[in-house]
Amino acid sequence: MKSNFEYNLCNWCLKRQYIKNYRLKEIVEDCEICHGIENQIYKISYKIIQATRDYQYDTFLIGLTLDHSFYDNEDKFRSRFKIRGKENIKASLLREIRKNFGKISNKKIDLNSPDITVNLQIGKKFETTVSVNSSTVILSGRYRKRKRFRSISNNSDNVDCLEINQRHIENLLKKKLMTLFHSKSIIFWPLGKEEPESLVLGNGRPFYVTIKNSKLISFKHGFSIRSNGLVFNIKEKLPILPKAIPFYIKKVRTLVTCEDNLKSSDLKLINDLGIRIIESYSRGYKSWNFIYQMQSELKTQKKFELLIVCDNRFPIRRFINGDENVSPNLYQILDKRCMCEFFDILDIASEDD
Ligand SMILES: [Zn+2]
Structure with missing residues (x-):
């Protein structure tokens, strides 16, 4: 069995073992745990710089898959000297790469919601592949x-x-x-x-x-x-899509054509409506919407402009055209067949606007 003095460890690996009185050696590539991986940190960081250069971001996170031979080397050493509960080579390397890359790129680490996530794979001979994913x-x-x-x-x-x-x-x-x-x-x-x-x-x-x-x-x-x-x-x-659809009210201007001539008493029926709940069926679903206000103005004998303030999801054309799945509809209110020529959305407002 080797005594600890016979192991060749670089100072970077040695520090991680927390052994007192261990004789420091000026070695790097000969290190029996890492084979000089510390010297690769700058090179790896530069590879990440290359892989992320097309991204416009502020924060990052780096993940690492390290070849098992590095763990095996360290495990062998640690079991020989019964070293437990210390940071392993991967955690140590990852911390250094994150720190180094942060310094070079001038970007910040974010563990919870990073703009980009970099995944590193480092092989036995330090072959490194870098993949980048950006957050939605x-x-x-x-x-x-x-x-x-x-x-x-x-x-x-x-x-x-x-x-x-x-x-x-x-x-x-x-x-x-x-x-x-x-x-x-x-x-x-x-x-x-x-x-x-x-x-x-x-x-x-x-x-x-x-x-x-x-x-x-x-x-x-x-x-x-x-x-x-x-x-x-x-x-x-x-940061995330809203869990519930926010509530909006729309103001709509529409031009309506009527099959019969219109009298001012007809328009009064519309204008005096007050707040109404309208029930509608669509594709097997029943829904209720409010009309808050209706205002009509005669344009010709058979045409009138209709301003409606209602819930955002209110089916304007179906209401005006007298769709039987919308109740009450304009036909039921006016007792005259109507047709919506067009409708324009004048505004859509929420309570916060
Ligand atoms: Zn080492």
């Missing part, structure tokens, strides 16, 4: 639509119209964000929908975006994106 970027913003999109076929039903419009907006936003964030994994979550012909004015429609594998993780200010008459205002970066 979650943005909140609003979009305004100041141009009407081209009307689509009258054959498609309202649900299709809303879907097509949303997909179109989503594609425009994604195209811009892909270039900006160098990511192909983007999800768009708007709060509510409108038709292709609808304008979205005021502060715009709230939305969230999640971006995976982004190269841009840290930025200080909100920003705006313009595309095809749309303005997307990105307000802030969120």
Whole structure:
């Protein structure tokens, strides 16, 4: 059995064993535990710098998979001298790499929610591979639509119209964000929908975006994106998506055509409505929405403008067109068949606005 003086250990490995009176030796590569891995720390840090140079971030975390031979060497030494409960080579190496990389990159370590996570694999002969993952970027913003999109076929039903419009907006936003964030994994979550012909004015429609594998993780200010008459205002970066959908009220302007001539007493029926609860069925689900206010103004004998203040999820067109799954609808209130020509969103507001 070797006495401890016969072991060749570098000072870096020796310090970790906490042995008193051990004779220090001027060795590095001959170290029987690490074979001089301490000298690799700068090289490894530089490799991480290379791997992360395209990322814009503030905080990082580094994980390490180290070849088992290094543990085996250390275990052998420790069992010989019955050393227990001391920091092992991996923990020690990782701490040094984190410290060194932090110094070179001028970025901060964050153990809980780092902007990027670096995974290191170090082999027996110090072969090092570096992989980088960035945390999902979650943005909140609003979009305004100041141009009407081209009307689509009258054959498609309202649900299709809303879907097509949303997909179109989503594609425009994604195209811009892909270039900006160098990511192909983007999800768009708007709060509510409108038709292709609808304008979205005021502060715009709230939305969230999640971006995976982004190269841009840290930025200080909100920003705006313009595309095809749309303005997307990105307000802030969120740590997580909200657990419940925030509550919003919308103000809508619509043009309504009536099958019969209208009298001012008809419009009185609408204007005097007060607050109403409207029940609606859609795809097997029942929901209730409030109309807080309705105001109408005669434009021609058969046309009137209708301003509605209601919950954000209220189905405007179905209400006006007298959909039997919306109750009461405008037909039931007015006793006249009506049709919604178009509707524009004048504003969407939350209690915090
Ligand atoms: Zn060593």
